[in-house]
Amino acid sequence: xxxxxxxxxxxxxxxxxxxxxxxxxxxxxxxxxxxxxxxxxxxxxxxxxxxxxxxxxxxxxxxxxxxxxxxxxxxxxxxxxxxxxxxxxxxxxxxxxxxxxxxxxxxxxxxxxxxxxxxxxxxxxxxxxxxxxxxxxxxxxxxxxxxxxxxxxxxxxxxxxxxxxxxxxxxxxxxxxxxxxxxxxxxxxxxxxxxxxxxxxxxxxxxxxxxxxxxxxxxxxxxxxxxxxxxxxxxxxxxxxxxxxxxxxxxxxxxxx
Numbered sequence: 001x002x003x004x005x006x007x008x009x010x011x012x013x014x015x016x017x018x019x020x021x022x023x024x025x026x027x028x029x030x031x032x033x034x035x036x037x038x039x040x041x042x043x044x045x046x047x048x049x050x051x052x053x054x055x056x057x058x059x060x061x062x063x064x065x066x067x068x069x070x071x072x073x074x075x076x077x078x079x080x081x082x083x084x085x086x087x088x089x090x091x092x093x094x095x096x097x098x099x100x101x102x103x104x105x106x107x108x109x110x111x112x113x114x115x116x117x118x119x120x121x122x123x124x125x126x127x128x129x130x131x132x133x134x135x136x137x138x139x140x141x142x143x144x145x146x147x148x149x150x151x152x153x154x155x156x157x158x159x160x161x162x163x164x165x166x167x168x169x170x171x172x173x174x175x176x177x178x179x180x181x182x183x184x185x186x187x188x189x190x191x192x193x194x195x196x197x198x199x200x201x202x203x204x205x206x207x208x209x210x211x212x213x214x215x216x217x218x219x220x221x222x223x224x225x226x227x228x229x230x231x232x233x234x235x236x237x238x239x240x241x242x243x244x245x246x247x248x249x250x251x252x253x254x255x256x257x
Contacts, residue, residue, distance in 0.1 A: 004216070006031030009071035013060035013110070014082030016043025018183030019133055019176075022204035023079050024051050026212060035067040037082070061110040064117035078118055080111045080155075081133040085148040085185055100147045107151035111158055119166070126170035131211065132159040136179045136228045140235060143250050144192035163220055174214055178207050178224040191257040196249065200225060 010027045014020040016038030024047055028034045034053035038044035041057035048055035054070040056063050060082035068075050084106045086099040111132055122128025137145070138152035156175055163173035180197030181204055207224045214222035223229055235242040 003031045004212075005077070008032045008076040009035070009068075009074045010077040010079070011035040011037065011056075011063070011067045011071075011075055012079040012081055013037040013063070013114075014039075014133075015047055015079075016040045017047075018185065019178075019181055019204045019207050020079070020081040021047045022208040023081060023131075023211065024048075024053060026205075026208035027077070028052060030212070032077070033071055035063075035070050037063050037067065039082075059110075061105065061113045064114055075118060075121075076127070077129040077131065078114055079131040079133070080114055081131075082110060083107050083133060083135075083185070085145060096147075103147035103151045104154070107148070108154040108158060111155055115158075115162060119171070122171050123166070123169055128170065129172045129174070129215075130159070130162055131174045131176065132156070134159065134175045134177045136177045136223075136225065136231075138175070139177050139228060139232045141246065142192070143196060143246070143253055144190075160220075172215075172218070174211065174220060174222055176207060176211055176214075176222040176224070177228060178202065178210075179228060181207055181224075192253055195253050195256070200227075 005027055010032040012020050012024045012027070012034065015024045015036045020038070024034050024036050028051035034051050035056050036044045036048040036051070036053050037056050037058065037060055039057065039059065041055070044055040044057045056066050056070055064075070084103055086096065086103060115130060118128060118130070132155055134156045135152045137149045138156035142149045159173050159175040162171065167173070180193065180201035182201050183204060202224060210222050210224040
């Protein structure tokens with residue numbers, strides 16, 4: 001797809017490292033004009049300089065206007081990639097309301113606010129592309145990370161709603177749902193991540209490759225780990241069996257941590 005996004009205005013949030021930085025590099029390689037967003041201004045600046053883009057640091061919830069200005073008025077692709085994760089052993093110990101509020105704000109509401117700011121122009125011209133970095137946790141779940149798993153389900157639900165509501169008006173939506181990816185976030189998941197995610201973890205560049213292939217195929221659901229499709233089908237086909245299997249995984253984690 002070399003040059004497929006030549007001249008397109010692309011925004012990537014949470015792009016100071018990990019998946020976001022990989023997405024910024026890949027879109028730049030395709031010829032896009034890239035806005036690199038991150039809370040860490042220095043990291044955003046570093047990646048922007050690397051890809052020949054523009055750094056727009058700050059909270060991902062409110063950067064659409066500044067990003068649009070940096071792209072001379074037009075955002076063609078918006079990658080809602082910024083995310084946050086908190087660990088919690090069970091529902092009781094995970095009831096840290098600040099963690100839940102932050103997870104909801106970053107993992108869900110930042111997407112809602114961005115879409116609200118982007119849709120009027122996209123609908124007027126009949127085109128636009130919204131990319132949501134969700135996680136396989138949004139299709140399945142994740143042991144030891146209640147706020148993350150629940151809000152990633154919310155992010156997927158919002159992406160689905162955007163797609164079904166606006167696809168006939170030219171708005172394309174893609175939900176990226178990887179399992180483990182070798183990033184700082186994975187390193188922070190502790191023993192739960194070591195058990196569930198590390199064995200099949202991939203590099204961020206593989207996620208970017210999967211996204212571009214999914215865009216080329218016009219797919220909503222992007223699965224950098226193809227096996228997630230079978231897990232998702234098993235979950236839907238027999239929820240009790242699936243939950244029993246996940247509970248065994250929970251018990252294994254409890255025994256070994």
